[in-house]
Amino acid sequence: MNVLEIQNVTKRFGNLVAVRDVSMTVAKGELRAIIGPNGAGKTTFFNLISGFFPPTSGAITFDGRDITKLATHQRVTLGMARTFQITEIFPELTVFENVRIAAEVAGGYRLRPWINASAKAQIHRRVEETLKLVSLETKTDRLVGELAHGDQRAAEIAMALALRPHLLLLDEPTAGMGDQETYQITQLIRRLHRDSNYTIVLIEHDMRVVFHLADRISVLDQGRMLAEGTPQEIAANETVQAAYLGNAA
């Protein structure tokens, strides 16, 4: 079964066509990497999937449901969670509070003026489980704004996981990280994919990470879908090498 189906999506900003007639299908349990040179339209493509803005034309289906016209928060409610290239967190709140807000919203408590003891305990358990998953369980009471960059990324992923998503969108999860942090976040994503069976779509520049993690790779170039296939197929694809890998190497 397919979690995500994108059909002939185009996004125009005035005269600029940022994404041109792109289609992509992501199966349940798949880890898909989207790569491409700077300005290829990767983040615009992500913004279309997550509902940051609507496409100029084309359709997006999520879990068999047409979501093309849905607002961001509605897509999140249906089970889509996302992180950003530049970490989006609640800097002046603790790690625990950051993830608790996500867990409460996902639990359907966002409009409640009160929360009873058993629901509260359930939320606390979920927050603690999630923090353990991303190895932040010893830093629950620290302010997120004061954490190291890698831990902030982990906290953002924890917030996304607390939503119990069917689809996890990660925009350059290793951006701005050193080797050690890159290794840790890569291992985390691998665990989420292999052990917890998350369906994940990620944008990534670091080819070691991409080839280590991805089941399939989609290559965008100048807003078009240039190629799609397994890591082996993409590595052997001459068009991709010419347009992208050749330049990078």
Add this chain to the structure above:
Amino acid sequence: MSAEQTRKLIVLAAIWATLVLAPYWMVPLGGYTALATRVLVLGLAAMSVNFLLGFTGVLSFGHAAYFGLGAYGAGLTLKFLAPSTPLALVAGMLLGGVCGAILGTLIVRRRGVYFAMVTIAFGQVFYYIAFQWSSLTGGDDGLRGFSRQPIDFGLFKLDILSDANNFYFFVLFCFALVVAAMGFILRSPFGRTMIAIRENERRSRFLGIPVERHIWIAFTLSCFFMGFAGALYALVNNFADPRGLHYSQSGDFVMMAVMGGMRSFWGPLLGAAVFVVLQDYLSSITVNWMSFVGLLFVLVVLFFPRGLLGFIQRSKA
């Protein structure tokens, strides 16, 4: 954790003890009970503004409109409907809250400076209505000809008109109800979504929070609180003033909140206390009292960006 909780309880007990005993310690210090009553009412208004500013991160520069509507609602009820103080308070709160709810639907799509401008514009509409509609509102002279009524408990009546202490305790009781409601909401899952929106709107949206709807709810709640404070203010003065709706009054409330500390729950009350006491003292010396209050405001913003209470909390920690 528990040491922190004990400390918070002690601070809370100290705040309430100070408020409950105010009529007894203010008089020996050269104050008077009615001044404490004004501090409570304007403090409640500043806390209502801060419910939005400090905890949702949205600056309304027209909140005096809902304060003034509360005052006119209470005054008109006492003058034309029924001589009942509780009814006047409810009517004032409803008038402020319902108008806020309706206008809020138009306001919440704007952000930042545009949000502030739109709130000013709507606020001024009410100011000019109160100013022009003389037959109902008394126009420029304000609404007169009503006074707060004794509270009827069946067995006995509580005189809040001539006994200043009784009135103070009545206002303190009302203040406590509203402040408890605010605190309760802020500690709830909904309250945490308000803080989430303040901290990072984009992240909030991507957690599945419909941001506009939540800002609207917070705006509406704060207008209800504001209407209630305005109704109390009409009872304090036995008078409703069109200038209570004016945007300069909104500015005073924002000033109290920022001066006291907009990230702290009690900060605006402290800001209101400083503002009201300074106004009372300085205005008997000079007509230019506002320039001194303004100077203090500038100093606080420059040297204690987290406000007076923020500064006190920081130096203790």
